[in-house]
Amino acid sequence: MQHTGDILIIPRHSVVLRFVELPSTDHLEIRSMAEFQALKEIPYSKEEIIVSFRNLGSYKDGFSCIMLAVMKRQLAEDMIKDRKIKPEGMRLWTELLYLYMVKKGIVKHDKVSLVVDIQKDCSEVIVIDKTKPVFSRGFKYKEDLLEEMGNSVAAYKRGKDNRGIEEVIISHGPDLSVENAMPHIKALFSCPVNFYEYKEGLGSLNLPLEIDLLPGEYVDKKLKRESARQLFLTCFLLFVALAMTVSFFVFKVHQKNKISLMLTEKTDKIQKAAEELNMLLKKTDILKSEKIDGETAINILKESYELAPGDILLSGFNYDGKDMLYCKGSAGNMASVLNFIRILERSKYFKKAEVKYATKRVTGNQEITDFNIACQVK
Numbered sequence: 145m146q147h148t149g150d151i152l153i154i155p156r157h158s159v160v161l162r163f164v165e166l167p168s169t170d171h172l173e174i175r176s177m178a179e180f181q182a183l184k185e186i187p188y189s190k191e192e193i194i195v196s197f198r199n200l201g202s203y204k205d206g207f208s209c210i211m212l213a214v215m216k217r218q219l220a221e222d223m224i225k226d227r228k229i230k231p232e233g234m235r236l237w238t239e240l241l242y243l244y245m246v247k248k249g250i251v252k253h254d255k256v257s258l259v260v261d262i263q264k265d266c267s268e269v270i271v272i273d274k275t276k277p278v279f280s281r282g283f284k285y286k287e288d289l290l291e292e293m294g295n296s297v298a299a300y301k302r303g304k305d306n307r308g309i310e311e312v313i314i315s316h317g318p319d320l321s322v323e324n325a326m327p328h329i330k331a332l333f334s335c336p337v338n339f340y341e342y343k344e345g346l347g348s349l350n351l352p353l354e355i356d357l358l359p360g361e362y363v364d365k366k367l368k369r370e371s372a373r374q375l376f377l378t379c380f381l382l383f384v385a386l387a388m389t390v391s392f393f394v395f396k397v398h399q400k401n402k403i404s405l406m407l408t409e410k411t412d413k414i415q416k417a418a419e420e421l422n423m424l425l426k427k428t429d430i431l432k433s434e435k436i437d438g439e440t441a442i443n444i445l446k447e448s449y450e451l452a453p454g455d456i457l458l459s460g461f462n463y464d465g466k467d468m469l470y471c472k473g474s475a476g477n478m479a480s481v482l483n484f485i486r487i488l489e490r491s492k493y494f495k496k497a498e499v500k501y502a503t504k505r506v507t508g509n510q511e512i513t514d515f516n517i518a519c520q521v522k
Contacts, residue, residue, distance in 0.1 A: 150229065150231055150233070151232060151234075152235070153234075153240065154237060157282035157283055158282075159213050159214060159215045160185055160186050160215070161211065161214075161236075161238060162185055162212045163209065163212070163277065163279065163280075164210055165209050166181070166207065167206060168207075169206065169207075171199070174197075174208055178197045178210060182214045185212070186214050186216075192216065192217055192218070193215065194217050194220055194360075195213070196213050196355045196357050198211040199354065200276055201276075211238075211239065211242075213236050213238075213355050213357060220234060220357055221359060224359075224362070230362065231358065232358075233356050234356060236357065237268065240349075240353070241259065241315075242270060245272065245315075246275050255274070255311055256271065256272070256274070257273075258270075258300075258309045259271075259313045260296075260312065260329075262316045263316070263317065263320065264285065264319070267285065267292065269282075269292075269293065269296035269300075271306070279300045279306065281296045290325075294332060309333075310335055311335055311337075312336065312338070313337075313338050314329060315339075315341070315342060316341055316342075317341070441463050444463070444469055448471060448488070448491075448519075451491055452473070453484060455476045455480045456474075456480060456481075457474050458472070459472050459474065466521075467520055468520060468521065471516070471519060472514075472515070472516050474514050476510075477513055478502060478504075481499060482499075484517070485498065493522060494519045494520060494522060495521075496520040497518070498517065499517055499518075500515075502516075
């Protein structure tokens with residue numbers, strides 16, 4: 145019996161192993177037939193044994209060949225009690241050895257190979273016919289190993305359909321030397337004998353094992369632990385997903401607020417710039433208007449001076465900035481003032497002119513009329 149992590153590896157001599165053909169290729173049917181076949185192979189009730197098998201495939205229509213393993217439940221429980229840590233599985237050494245030999249290409253696909261695996265406490269003989277195991281026998285360590293090998297070969301040959309052995313492979317681990325026994329082993333067989341030492345522990349390899357002799361109650365506990373682990377993992381992943389979703393929405397809201405604040409700041413800047421531009425435009429319009437009004441006033445004054453006859457002396461103007469221009473001045477007589485009014489009304493700038501006041505005064509020997517004319521600008 146070997147320990148590999150949480151896996152307990154069962155030696156061949158602790159189980160009943162048979163290679164059986166069953167008339168079905170359906171997995172559920174094969175399982176039921178395997179349990180029925182196990183009851184025929186060992187004189188115990190169904191509750192007293194543990195049954196497991198490996199489906200070796202279909203070698204003729206409608207039939208499947210299985211490696212059937214049967215173990216006493218009490219023996220399995222005793223092995224488990226000896227361990228402080230309860231195992232996750234109980235695997236069969238025969239299946240490990242068989243898969244290893246096939247995976248490494250040690251056995252040939254076109255030959256019948258006899259594999260003798262030698263260990264310190266026990267040994268096993270397995271015959272592999274073109275990668276299909278057809279015979280297995282295990283025994284505890286005895287001094288007369290050659291005799292046990294010979295008995296195993298004799299037991300294999302008693303099978304009427306078993307083909308002759310074409311090569312022998314003697315395998316062992318790095319902790320065992322068979323150098324002294326090599327000549328004796330070679331003398332026992334008439335076919336080629338090869339020696340193979342596997343460096344790694346077979347139980348540590350990732351091989352597709354199917355046989356598991358762990359009692360049902362431990363399997364149920366294992367399934368419950370696995371279910372609990374899966375539930376925890378699912379809840380954890382849901383929590384992570386929820387946290388990521390919430391974080392995503394918080395991030396989005398933060399980004400939205402950040403963008404909104406940035407847009408608000410830019411809008412305020414644009415609005416401020418627009419107000420400044422509007423104020424500038426208004427000032428520009430005012431300046432433009434004042435320029436136009438100023439040019440108009442200058443043109444009106446210029447026109448007034450040019451229209452004034454020679455006997456009219458203009459002394460001042462007063463423009464209200466809208467539509468009235470007041471002209472002050474003096475003339476030789478009132479007739480000149482009235483004549484000036486008619487001239488102003490014919491101007492392109494005025495549509496109406498009238499005397500606001502007119503007074504006479506005498507300077508020296510000359511009479512002068514002071515006047516103020518109100519001119520309505522067009």
